[in-house]
Amino acid sequence: MRPKPPSTRRPRxxxxxxxxxxxxxxxxxxxxxxxxxxxxxxxxxxxELRLAQARNERTDAWLAMQDTQAEVIxxxxxxxxxxxxxxxxxxxxKVDDRPYRGVRGTHVSLQDARGLVNLNTxxxxxxxxxxxxxxxxxxxxxxxxxxLRDFTDEDDxxxxxxxxxxxxxxxxxxxxxxxxxxxPQDLRLVYGWHRQDKLFDAGGIERFTTTARTIGFxxxxxxxxxxxxxxxxxxxxxxxxxxxxxxPVSELDFMTLxxxxxxxxxxxxxxxxxxxxxxxxxxxxxxxxxxYSVTLTPRSAAGPWRIDYAYRLAQxxxxxGAAAFDDRNIPALPRRLSAPAEEMPDLLAPLFGR
Numbered sequence: 001m002r003p004k005p006p007s008t009r010r011p012r013x014x015x016x017x018x019x020x021x022x023x024x025x026x027x028x029x030x031x032x033x034x035x036x037x038x039x040x041x042x043x044x045x046x047x048e049l050r051l052a053q054a055r056n057e058r059t060d061a062w063l064a065m066q067d068t069q070a071e072v073i074x075x076x077x078x079x080x081x082x083x084x085x086x087x088x089x090x091x092x093x094k095v096d097d098r099p100y101r102g103v104r105g106t107h108v109s110l111q112d113a114r115g116l117v118n119l120n121t122x123x124x125x126x127x128x129x130x131x132x133x134x135x136x137x138x139x140x141x142x143x144x145x146x147x148l149r150d151f152t153d154e155d156d157x158x159x160x161x162x163x164x165x166x167x168x169x170x171x172x173x174x175x176x177x178x179x180x181x182x183x184p185q186d187l188r189l190v191y192g193w194h195r196q197d198k199l200f201d202a203g204g205i206e207r208f209t210t211t212a213r214t215i216g217f218x219x220x221x222x223x224x225x226x227x228x229x230x231x232x233x234x235x236x237x238x239x240x241x242x243x244x245x246x247x248p249v250s251e252l253d254f255m256t257l258x259x260x261x262x263x264x265x266x267x268x269x270x271x272x273x274x275x276x277x278x279x280x281x282x283x284x285x286x287x288x289x290x291x292y293s294v295t296l297t298p299r300s301a302a303g304p305w306r307i308d309y310a311y312r313l314a315q316x317x318x319x320x321g322a323a324a325f326d327d328r329n330i331p332a333l334p335r336r337l338s339a340p341a342e343e344m345p346d347l348l349a350p351l352f353g354r
Contacts, residue, residue: 057285061106065283068108071333072279075087076294082272085110090334091334095112097207101332102333106281107283109279111221111279113212114270115273117130117210118212120181127148128145129230130226131199134205142161144196150162150176151177151181152176152181173191174189181211183211184209186211187209210276212276218273219240236258239257254269275297277294287314288314288315289314290311291310291311291313293310
C-alpha cells in the first residue's frame, strides 16, 4: 500500500487561536473608537457648558448694567446738581469719571460733558492742544485737525493738509460725511485718524471727547488732558488739579493758575455740571462696556431725558485700570435722597409707567 501523504490541515486549536486574536483586535478597536467618541462628546459637552455659562454671565452683566442705568438716571432726575456733583454733602456723586460700584457688582462712572472736548464745536487750537497732550507731534496734529474739519464741513474744498472725496477713494475709505460726528468713535472714519491706533488704545482720545450738544466748559470736572486743551500752562494745570482736591475751583482759579482761555458767549466757563452726562457701565466678568450720553430734558414733551448716542467698547477702553480694580477700593453709589412717592415730580412718570 502506498503510504498516505502527511496532512496539510492545521490543527483546530491553531485556527481557534487565530480567531481569538482577530476577535481581540476587533474588540480593542471597538473600545478605542468608543473611547474617542466619548472623549469627543465630553469635550463638546464641556464646550457647550462653557458657552452657556458665558451667555448667562453676559446676560446677568447686561441686566445688572440696565438696573444700574435706571438707578443712575433716577438719581440725575431727582437729586440736585451742584458744583460738587449730583446730590449734596456726603451723598454726592462726583461727575469726573471716577468709578462707583453699581447694582450686583457692576461699575459705573459719570462724566460731566462740560468737562470734555466737543469734537464738533471745539476750535482748531483746542483740538491740536488735546492731541499734543496725547503725545501727537505739532505738524501731525495740524494735519489731523485739517482732515477732521474736511470730514465734517459741508463743502468739497480741501484744506492744506486735509482730505476730501478723492483722498478717501484712494485710501479705499467711505467718503467723508460732510456733517457732524455722531459719536467719538466716528474719528476712526476720518482720513489719517484711521491709522492712529495709539490715539485709540486704552480708551485714548474717546475718553476725553464728546459729540453731544453742550454749552460751556467746566474746569472742575475736566481730566488733565482736557484742561491742557483749554489752558496754556501745563504746570498751572498741575496746580489746578491739586487745588481741585481741596475745594471746587472757580473761573478765576482756572484763568489765573492755568492761564486758561477766557469764556466766550457761546462757550462760557461754568463751574457747575450741565444737563448732559457721559455714562459708562461695565461688569468685572464682562470683557466689554457700554458708554452713552444722556441729556436731561425735564420740560420736553418727548420725555424727561434723551440718549444722544450709545455704543459698546472694550472694558480696557472704558477704563484702562479696570483689570487691576479691587471692589474694596471702589466706593458704592451714595445713598438715595429719600422722598415719598406721592411727592415725586411728574417728570418721573415714564420711569414708573404712570
